[in-house]
Amino acid sequence: MSTTPHEGGRLLRWLHRKAGAPDGATDPTTFDPAAVKQVLRLASRFFGPGRYFELDARGMEHVPSRPVMVVSNHSGGTSIPDVWGFGFAWYQHFGLERPIHPLAHEMVLSTKTTARFFGRIGVLRAGRGVAGDVLTRWGRDLLVMPGGDVDTWRPYRDRYKVQFGGRTGYARTAIQAGVPIVPVANAGAHETLFVLTDGRELARRLKLRELTRANVFPISLAFPWGLTIGPWPHLPIPTKMRYRFGAPIQPPPLPPGEAPTEEMVLAMDAAVRAAVQALLDDLRRESEEASAWRKAS
Numbered sequence: 001m002s003t004t005p006h007e008g009g010r011l012l013r014w015l016h017r018k019a020g021a022p023d024g025a026t027d028p029t030t031f032d033p034a035a036v037k038q039v040l041r042l043a044s045r046f047f048g049p050g051r052y053f054e055l056d057a058r059g060m061e062h063v064p065s066r067p068v069m070v071v072s073n074h075s076g077g078t079s080i081p082d083v084w085g086f087g088f089a090w091y092q093h094f095g096l097e098r099p100i101h102p103l104a105h106e107m108v109l110s111t112k113t114t115a116r117f118f119g120r121i122g123v124l125r126a127g128r129g130v131a132g133d134v135l136t137r138w139g140r141d142l143l144v145m146p147g148g149d150v151d152t153w154r155p156y157r158d159r160y161k162v163q164f165g166g167r168t169g170y171a172r173t174a175i176q177a178g179v180p181i182v183p184v185a186n187a188g189a190h191e192t193l194f195v196l197t198d199g200r201e202l203a204r205r206l207k208l209r210e211l212t213r214a215n216v217f218p219i220s221l222a223f224p225w226g227l228t229i230g231p232w233p234h235l236p237i238p239t240k241m242r243y244r245f246g247a248p249i250q251p252p253p254l255p256p257g258e259a260p261t262e263e264m265v266l267a268m269d270a271a272v273r274a275a276v277q278a279l280l281d282d283l284r285r286e287s288e289e290a291s292a293w294r295k296a297s
């Protein structure tokens with residue numbers, strides 16, 4: 001989650017101007033239940049029992065009444081199959097009466113067409129002010145994946161490790177808004193490709209942070225391209241998408257008009273990361289046990 005929408009990203013700002021994309025993508029009123037319903041109808045062909053992506057979401061009974069901030073790890077590269085699966089599971093459980101707004105890198109919203117499409121299904125450009133408005137002014141739920149590109153492009157060997165990249169703005173926002181954080185772990189999306197390296201050093205040399213606010217330049221094996229260099233979208237291969245929702249983490253009380261201390265923010269961040277990691281560890285154990293059972297049988 002960005003601290004400011006335009007920290008770096010010169011190329012993105014140029015693309016916004018050329019493409020005529022709105023400079024905001026920050027308005028929850030663009031959410032259109034009819035558009036979400038249409039996307040869910042299409043997604044039902046791919047997610048669920050016997051579908052391309054088998055879906056296994058547990059623990060959603062832990063989610064308290066809105067508004068909440070849902071914080072999850074991020075997996076599966078630029079095609080973001082983990083986000084599509086999460087959205088499908090969320091609306092299958094809660095229905096359209098409880099919209100959730102995922103925060104996204106502005107690259108996703110950098111053209112007029114993509115900004116319009118994603119805006120209608122609730123996606124907003126990452127930023128602390130936007131997040132706070134969704135939670136307080138609108139009283140809606142928010143999905144944040146703090147690790148962003150660092151997390152979604154972590155190497156395959158680290159697929160069960162949380163990597164938020166030191167980003168703590170989400171914790172500060174939750175404390176200021178006075179809303180609980182629901183930790184979520186997902187696994188499966190990182191099985192749809194094989195990330196060899198996240199290419200952080202290459203990204204640094206290419207100055208991608210200054211151009212596109214990107215911290216990685218990954219190298220991966222993915223269908224249909226084979227060996228890919230850079231954050232190319234891929235066609236995810238079939239896999240089981242698993243989500244585990246943990247118990248909500250309450251923010252520390254904050255006197256009216258006061259800002260959270262750095263100690264509060266770091267403590268909240270540590271608690272959330274530990275909770276997501278524990279859920280990921282459970283998912284890893286489930287996978288190992290299933291593998292051992294298949295070998296034994």
